[in-house]
Amino acid sequence: MTPEGALPIDVEPAAEAVIVRPHGNVDLSTSPDLRAALQEAVARKQPHTIVDLSQVGYMDSSGVATLVEALQLARRSNGDLILCGLTDRVQSIFQIARLDAIFQIAQTLEDAMGGDT
Amino acid sequence: MTPEGALPIDVEPAAEAVIVRPHGNVDLSTSPDLRAALQEAVARKQPHTIVDLSQVGYMDSSGVATLVEALQLARRSNGDLILCGLTDRVQSIFQIARLDAIFQIAQTLEDAMGGDT
C-alpha cells in the first residue's frame, strides 16, 4: 500500500526457478498486480515458480484465487508453484479455505529453493 | 488497548526513583489511567519520577496535559519528572506542542536513571 502503484512486487531469477515476492496487502485492489506478476513469472517456463509471501501481512480470497490460478497455469506448462514464508495471518486463510493441502508450502525461501516442502 | 482495562501501566520502584511505564495508546480514553498512575507514583515522594514511554505508540494532547500536570505535582513536592524512550511519533507531538524544552527528556531508561538527560 504505497502511494505510487498498488503492490510492489520483486520478480527474481534463481537456479531453475523464478522467485515472486509481493510487498504489502493482497486484496481485491492489489490482486490484479499479483496476477500480472505471476503470469509473467510462469511464462519464463522455469521448473519452479516460488512465491515468497514473507512480506504479505494480509491476503483475502482474491489473493488465494490468484494463487490457485497461477498453480494451474504452472502445472499446464509442466512446472510447479511453491509458496513460502507465510505469516500466521496468511497461513490462517489457507487453513480456513482448506487449501493448505493443495499447495506446496515451504517454511522458508531456502527450503523452497532446496525443494524441501 | 487490551480488552481488559484501558491502559496497562507498570509502576516500579528503583534507587531514589519510581518508574512509570504505560503500555499502549495514550488518548482521551486512557489518559485518566495514566493520570492516576502518575499521581500514585509522585505521592511516593522519591527524588525522581521516570516515565518510560517506550511502549507508547501514540499520544495526543490529553496525554501531554497529563504529563504537564504530573511535572507540576512533582516539582511541588521537590522532585523531578523525567521522560525517556520516546518513539518518533510521541517525540513529534512534543515538538509540535513546543514542550520538548520544558520536560527533561532522556534517550533511554538507563540515561534517565543515571540522570543523563
Added chain:
Amino acid sequence: MMAMMKTAMDQPADIRIQVLSCPSLLAPVRQAIEAWCTLAGAIDAERGRIGLAIDEALTNIIRHGYDHRPDGKIYIDLRRDSTSLQFIIEDEARQVPLSEIRSRDLDEIRPGGLGVHLIREVMDEAVWSHRPQQGMRLMLRKNLVETSKTVLESQHDT
C-alpha cells in the same frame, strides 16, 4: 455508561461507515473494524478472522453487486451486546436471488467461490436479505469467546 449498553438495532451503532465501492478503500475500512473488534472484546485470533470475513463481504458487493463500479455506496454498522459483535452491511446494488449466494464445493480446485465459505466459517450467523427499496443487506454475528468486561464497558466518561 448506559448508552454503550443499549444494543437493540434501533439504537445508533458505535460506528457506522459509509464507503464507496472502490477496492482500494477496503484496507482502511478493515483496519477500523479490526481495531474496534479488539475494543469490543474480541481476542486477537478472532480479530483477524473477522476482518477477513468482512473484507470478503465487501469484495462480493463490489464484484457481484456493483459489477466493479467504484462509486456505489456501502454502509457498515458496528454494534455489540454483552455476548456478541454484530455487523450490518448494506448496499444500493443489484438484488440477486438469495439462493445464488452460496459457497462452492471446496474439493473443486478452481479460483473463486471461497468468499461465502469464509464468511460462514468465521461468523456464527450470516443472513443475506433484500432491503425494502433497493440493495442487499447482510447481517453478521460473531459470538465473543469470553463475556468478560470490555474496554467499551469499563470506559470512564472522562
Added chain:
Amino acid sequence: MMAMMKTAMDQPADIRIQVLSCPSLLAPVRQAIEAWCTLAGAIDAERGRIGLAIDEALTNIIRHGYDHRPDGKIYIDLRRDSTSLQFIIEDEARQVPLSEIRSRDLDEIRPGGLGVHLIREVMDEAVWSHRPQQGMRLMLRKNLVETSKTVLESQHDT
C-alpha cells in the same frame, strides 16, 4: 476511474464515518483515517500528524461539545482532490461562539489548551462554523506534498 476524481463537496466522500462521542472509539477511527491518508497520497510523516489533528478535533467535540456524554453523534467525511485532503467533521452538540475556539499562549506551562494549536499547526486550513440547524462543523484541509498519482487514482477497477 472518473468517479474518484470528482471532488466537489456535493459528491459523496470516499469514506464517511459516523461515530458515537465515546473516547475509546477514537482509536479505530484514527486508524482508518491514517490508512486512508496513505492511500490518498500523504507521506508517512504527514499521516501521523493528520491522525493527531483529527483526534484533537474529536476530543474537543467530546469534551467541550458533548460535555463527555458518550452517546452524541460525530460525522467525519474523508475527501480529496489532486492537491489536498479534506476532512469535514460535524456534530450535533452545543454551538459555542466561534471566538471561544482559540489556542492558548504556549509559553504558559499548564495542562490543556493545546488541541486547537495542534490542529492549526498540522493543517493548511481549519475553519469552524455553526451548522444550519444544530451543532458545529469543522473543515480541515491538508495540502499534499507531492501531487503525483496516488493509489486511488491509479486503481484499476478490476
